[in-house]
Amino acid sequence: MTVPFAAADSGSGPLTWGQLAIWDAIERTAPDDRYFNFGRILKVPGVRTPAEVCAALGGLVAAHGALRTRLDLAGPRPRQRLAARGELPVERCSGDPEAVLAGLSARAFDYQAEWPLRVALVMDGPRVGHVVLAFCHVAADGLGADVAVRDLRVLLLRGAAALAGRSAPRPLDLAHWQAGPEGRRVAARAARLWEKVPHEVMFDRRAGAGERPRVRRAQLASPAMELAVRAVAARHRTSTSTVLLAATAALVGRMTERERCAVLPIASNRFRRDTARIVGMVSQEGVFALDGTGRPFGELLRAADPAALRAYRSAFHDPADRMRGGWAQPLCCFNDQRPARPDPAPCAPEEIRAVLPASRMSWPLGQDRLNCRFCVHVTGNLEVSLTADTVYLPRPEIEGFLYGLERLLVTEAGA
Template sequence: MAVPVAETVLGGVRMADGIVVPFAGPGAGAGDLTWGQEKVWTLMRQAGNSLSMGGAVPVTDGRTIRDLASELGFFMSRYASMRARIHQGTDGTLTQEVSGSGQAVLGIVDVADGDDPGPAARRLADQWEATPFDHAREWPIRMAAVRARGLVTHVVVTISHVATDGGGIAVMLEELSRRDPVTGQPKNPEPAMGPLELAALQRTPAGRRHSEASLRHWEGLLRSAGPLRFGPHTDRGEPRYRRAIFESRALHLASKAVAARTGGPASTVLLAGYAVAVARLTGITPALIQVVVSNRFRPGLAEISHPLSVNGLLMVDVAEASFDEVVNRTQRALALCSKYAYYDPTRLEELRARINRERGEVIELSCLFNDRRLGSDAKPTGPLPPRQELEAARGESVLSWGQPFPTYLDKLMVQVGAAMDTVELEVHVDTHHVSVDQVRALMVDFESLLVTAAFDPDLPTGVR
C-alpha cells in the first residue's frame, strides 16, 4: 500500500510531500549488462549525462495522486530494468543488480494558489533532465505529480536511457493502457525477458555467432568506405553544438507520394532523401550513415522494455541514378543494416580501432539518422496531392533553433519526430564541421528534392 511521506528528495530536488510506493517483481539477481545497455552506458559516459527521456505531461483525465502512485508501482513491478542498479568496479567492470522488491517514491509538488502549474512542471522536468542519475543508488525512473488547488495538473517523468529507449517506453505505455481496470494487473501476466536474462543469452555461443556475423558486415563496409563524411574542422566560435527543428508538411506529403509509387515505407523515402541531400552538400559518395535500429523485430524481443535500439551501418550509392532508384537501393541496404545491427558493442569498437590502424586513417561515422515515429513502416496509400498544394505547403515550413548542447558526440544527426500530418526533423550538429547556413541549405534541399521527386519518377539525384 502506498504511504505518504513528509519530505523527500528526488533527483536532487527537495519536495515537501511524497508517496512511498512498494513494488515486487521477477527477474532479480546480478549479472552483466545487455549489449544495448552497454552501448547506452558508453554514450552516457561520453556525453556526461544520463541521456534521459521523459518530460512534463498535462493531466486532463482526472487522475489522482493514488492513480499515479499505482502507475509508478506498475512500472517498477512489471519491468526489471526499472529495478536495476548499476555498479562499476575499480577495473571498469559493470554489473547490474536487479531487486526483487523495494520501495520507490512518487514526489508531489504543490503550486501556490493563483500560480500557473505549467512552468513549475517544466522546471522540474528540466532540473531532472540536467541531473545525472546515480545509477548505483537511485532507481532509473523519477516520477512526480504537480498539484494545484488539490488537483493533479501534470505528471513529470524522467527515465535514464540505460533502463529503456523510445521503443521500450512505447511498450510500457501500451501495457499500462491495457491493464485490468479493476485489479490493475497487466493483460499478459508473464512479463517479457528481463535484462539479466537477455544479457545471459547474448553471451551464449549462439549470441556470439550472431554478433560475429554482424561485425563481418560492418567490416566489409568500413574497409570499402572513404574516410570522410564532412569537410575539415573550421572554428566558427560558440555555441558550437546546436539543435534545430525543421517542420515541413511538404515533406510529409511528398514522402508519402513517393512511397506509394515505389512500394516502400515513407521512412525509407526520407532516409533516401537524407542520403542524397547530404551527398549533394558534401560531394562525398557513397553515403555512409549510421541508422538507429530497434531490434524489437527479432523473435522474443518485441515486448522488451530495456534498451534494444543500436546503430546499424548503411551504405548506399546515390550517384548517377534517379531518386526512385536510390529509394530502391536504400530499401535493400536498410534490410542488411537492420539484419546486422545486433552485436557486442565492445567487439565493434575493437574492430573499428583495428581497421583504422590497418588503413592508417580514421573512418568517420559521424552522419546519423533516426526515425523515432511508431508505425513509420506502414505503406501509405492515397492519391498524389496536387503540385500546387505541395508547393504551397513548402511555404509553411519553419526552421527554428533551440538551446545549444554543452557537448555533442557526432557531426550531424537528423531525427524524425512523432508529429502528426507533418515531418518534424530534429537536427543535432557540430557547427565546426557543418555550419548553421549549411544546415539551412540541407533542409531546403531535402524538402525540394522530395517535392520534385513526388511528380517525377525519373528525377536524377544530380550526384556524380
C-alpha cells in the same frame, strides 16, 4: 513522496548490446549526457488519487526489471544490478506537464545511485491529472517507454491483477542470452555485414573554430515535406522512412563530396519474442551504405531498399565486436522516431506547393559535447531536426541541409 516496490527477482550481469551502445554514447557525450534523457506523459484515466497512482507505479516498477536496474561501474566493464525492492521518489506538482517533463529531463542521471526513472504527478485539484515519466536511456528506448506507459494505464484501470502471471522480459536475461552460444552466432552474422562497409568518417574536415556551445540543433517543421515524402514513397513502392534515409544519404554524399555515403540508422530490434515487449534499451545503430550519391534520386531509392534491409539486419550486434573490428564509424546517424509512420499516399503537386510557405525553422538545442558529428531525427508529423558539430558543419550549412532535404523531396514529388 516515495513509492515502495517489491519483486521476487534480483541479480547482476553484463550489459545488453543496446545498453553497451548507449553507454558508449553517454561516456563520449558527458557531461552533456542529459541529451539522452527522454520522457512520456500519461493523461490519467478517470479520477485517481495520488495514493492510487503511486500503487500503480509500484506495480509497474516491480513488473519491469529495467526500471529497478542500476549500473555498477567499479570494475573494468560496466555491469547491471537488478534490485528486488526499493523506493522510487515521486514529485507532486502542478502546471504544464510538458514543462514538468523538461524539468525532470534537464539533468543527467546518476547511473550508479539513482533509479532510471523519474516521476512527477501533475495535480488537477485533489486528483492526479497527468503522470510524467522521464527515462534514463540505459533503461529504455522509445518503444520500451511506450510499453511502460501502456502497462501503467492498464494498472490504473484494472489494478495489479491485470499484470499478474504475465512474465515481462528482463534485460538481465537478454544479456545472458547474448553472451551465450546462440547470441554469439547472431553477433557473428551481424559482424559480417559491418565488415563489408569500409571504415570511413563522413565529416572529417574542419570548417572552422565552431560556435559556443559547439553542438547545435535546427528543426524544420514542413507540411510540404510530409506530403512529398508520402508521394515519393507511393510512387517508388517503399516506406517513408526509407525515402528519408536515402535522401539524407544523398545530401550527405554531396555535402562531403563522396560517391559512397555511410549512415548509421537506428533500428528498434524488436523482432524477437524476448525483445518485442521488453522495457529496455534494445534499439541500436545499423550500417547503411549507398553508392553513387550523385545519381538521380529515383535510382538511389532502388538501391536504398536492399541497403536498408541489410542495415536493419546489422543493427542487432555486439558493440564490443565493432570496437575491436575497425568497422564503419561515419559519425553520421539517422533516427526515425515517429511512433506511427504514415502510409505512402499520392499527392497532387499543387497541394504540396500550396503548403510550402508554412515551413518553419527553429533552433531548440545547443550544448558543448555529443558523441556524433551529424544526427538527423524525424519526429511527429514529419518534423526533421539536424544536430551537428559546428566545427564540421557551421550553422548556415545545418539550416541549408534541412531546406535542401525539403527541396529534394518536393522536387522529386513533382511540385
